[in-house]
Amino acid sequence: MNSPFKSLSLAMAKGFFREKTTLFFTFVFPLMFLVVFGLLFSDSGTDRIKLGSVGDGPVVAALRETGAVEVERYDTLDAGLAEVRDGDLPGLVEVTGDRVVLHFAASDQARAGTVRGLVQGVTQELNVAASGQPPKFAFAATQVEDSSLKAIQYLTPGILSWGIAISAVFGAALPLVSWRRKQVLRKLRLAPVSTTTVLGSRLLVTITVAIVQAVLFVAVASLPVFGLALSGTWWLSIPVFLLGILAFFSIGMLVGAFCKTEEAASGAANILVLPMSFLSGSFFPIENAPGWLQAVSNILPLRHMNDGMTDFLVRGKGFEALLVPCAVLLGFTLVVSFIASKVFTWEDN
Amino acid sequence: MAAIVVEDIRKSYGDLTAVDGVSFTVAEGEFFGILGPNGAGKTTTLEIVEGLRRPDGGSVRLLGENPFPRNVKLLPRVGVQLQASAFFEKLSAREQLETFAALYGVGPARAREVLDLVGLADKAETREDRLSGGQRQRLSIACALVHDPDVVFLDEPTAALDPQARRNLWDVLRAIQARGKTIVYTTHYLDEAEVLCDRVAIMDSGRVLALDTPAALVRGLDAPVRVVLERGALAAATAAGLPGADEVTEDDQSLTISTRTPAPLLSALAERGTLDGLQVRTATLEDVFLHQTGREYRA
Incomplete structure (x- = not known):
């Protein structure tokens, strides 16, 4: 016999992996961005x-x-x-x-x-x-590996963070709205299962999807055409990755709590995540932006997820770099999910 | 013991009074119908009894317990059928039932059993969105039964079904009652309630207008029997002169004779050899509704 948690997770996972449109937008769409930007920027710096x-x-x-x-x-x-x-x-x-x-x-x-x-x-x-004089000052040039990265090195963590963020927001918001509208929520409320079980199983499915996304993404970016090289401390990105999912899952819960229709929820999710991805440097480095824009960027969770992922996946930073992104993402999760739980309703009216 | 006791419940949404002092009792094993046109307050009444809404006033005892707020002890004993869309995305009929069964701690074998009960055994592997309207309706009833509840609530299970599917569903509902379940169901088909229900409550504008067995309600009307003949089978003047004929009306299609003593009238008609296409109509719940509200019943 299956436990409610296991069977709910299984039901949601089946629902997710059987929907081809969602699969495309979750797995293929971010890869398209990686391919386009990767090829676009691959020759930069070598132009004479x-x-x-x-x-x-x-x-x-x-x-x-x-x-x-x-x-x-x-x-x-x-x-x-x-x-x-x-x-x-x-x-x-x-x-x-x-x-x-x-x-x-x-x-x-x-x-x-x-x-x-x-x-x-x-x-x-x-x-x-x-x-005919020997030069007084000798000049020689040697090459140094600088910290400014090859395009693929910052594109991979950036686009990956964006892809995970958007699928976590959608993964939380859309089922919530559609289940409320279709009365599945009522069905769950009438069954002896706890809210924790329902939320937990949804979160498990979202995390599983994100892991598949990340593995696929890093694998493609590591192909010789793109040439991603992971740093030795890549595994330190795991806490940032998980807390990032939590932060965006809670944003999705908030969107799902507010919106009454799937169309509204998907619009709201896009309005939240797409500008955030530009301001957070998911596609282009934000370092060249004006100061005030960088200040705005620093209050966004995606910025910290980006930074954290970049620090560990490609820059090879150590434990000490975990503190800021993890603290910000965790704080964000707590505040947003608290608001979502206050706004949430089981029924439309 | 009574399975459900409802006393004087009230519910308003802003200015709209949805339920205005409704009381009824449902015995264990009874098939109880709540009838009425759309907007009569049937669904709100049902939702209050199920424990989904708090009544503004009055009280509800469901299996001896208060259903509101969410009473976890009560949930496994109650089955609620919802809209035919309350399913998980992209799952087959069997998977839907197994998921709902697991929520109640019931094993997958039961899913098979319920599929048989509602006649969907051959559709077990069909995805929910590929079932017909009637099949989806039956699946949603199966979902309400999967944990073997004592009381089953069905909200308009036969709405929007074709006549064949409706009759198939009647057999399902009768089979559920035969298992000793208490069934409370709403419908706007009065003819259907007359066939299925032990007792019915007729509602309009948030109130119960009449509550009894369908037969007693119709009997209480003391309405005349109407004998309908094809037009032209008999002249209206001749018909009016027949024994027992109280009133004769004629339209494009037919000639209708009202009578309170059908026996002599029918034998007189038989003597004249005018029985071809003859119909005898007794009063129905629609007449009860007309009598109670003074207007025609419109679903």
Whole structure:
């Protein structure tokens, strides 16, 4: 004989895995985001800057040798300048004898700076060489693995957190609304089962779904095309993962307590989670956003889930990094589920 | 012992008085019907007795207990059939029943048994959303019976069913009563209640208008028997002159003779050889409703 908890969990799991639309939105849809963003950003940083040149000489040859720029020749100054004006070229080097002039586009300060530094550096180096003197200051460059991540490294924890958040919210809100409307809630209230059993079994199904999501997601991101590399402390993300589910499950309960129809619930869930995912840096890093936006971002549970997942899945942080995300997510869960329990009604009227 | 004792219950929603002083008693093993048009207060009455709503006034004893607030001791002894949509998503008929059975600590063997009882054994593996209306209705009744309750509440189980499905369901309901269950059910089909129920309460506007066995209610009307003939079988003037004929009316289809002494009238008709297509109509619960409210019964 099955216990009420086991048989309710089984009934809900069957209901979930037999619904093809839900399966698509839970498992395939977030992966589509990963694939699209992963491929979109996979070449970023490897793009070489283009530079135009008019005339020839040792400076242009040295620029070619750096490998940092792709030098394109123009026959006349006007033709090259036109390209710069159109925004197709960040800079144009004009060489007349020993005189080197760099024309650069004013709109793109960052690239103009790079181009300017490069051309200047090459020219100075040639000057030193031409003077026949040994350089007084030696310069050497070595590569350091920096903490700013390859695209796939921040995309995976971000999109995964978003995918889990949205499925936890929907997984809590939609059954609640549809069961109230279809009187399944009344049926449960008329049976000798406790609210804890009903909620617990729903939560178990949501967690199971999230585990499947996470495994599938990390597996796809680890394919050579995307090249995700998990850090050694990835397992510390498990508490963040579980508390994140709880936080969004409680948001779903609140949505389900307020909304009377499935349409309203699914609209409300999207309005809550989608802007939150942008503000929390699920798809794009939030570091470049203005300060006030980052402040807003810091009160969102998804931001802390994102950060926590990123810290352990890819940044390899230690135990001490658990405190903030776990505390925020737990606090969020307690407050929101308390409100939800106050707003909740068994019946529509 | 009485299974249900309801005393003077009242319930209002804002300005609307849904139940306005309803009292009745249902004996153990009785098939009790609550009848009336939509909006009569049947469902609210039922919900108060089931313990789903608190009455504004009055009292309810269900199997000797107060059903409100949620009385966990009472729940396993009571079965409530809800709308035909109160199912878990995407589960087969058998899985639905096994899930509900488990909620009451009942094993899966019972699910099979109830499926047989409601005649859905061959649909056990069919998903709920692929059943017909009548089959879903029977499944929802099966869900109310799966834990073998003593009292069964059915809210309009035959609504929106075709005549064939309705009659199939009658057999199911009779089979449940034969197992000694107390059945309380609401319907707006008066003809059906007349056939099924031991006793009926006729409700309108939140009040009980009449409460008795269907036969006693009809008898109490002292209504004339109506003999209906095909139009043209007999001239109206001739009909009026027959022994026992009180009143004769004629419409496009038929000629109706009202009588309080049907025996001499029928033998007179037999002598004339005009029995072809003849119908004898006695009063029904619809006439009781008309008599009580002064208006035609409209479901």
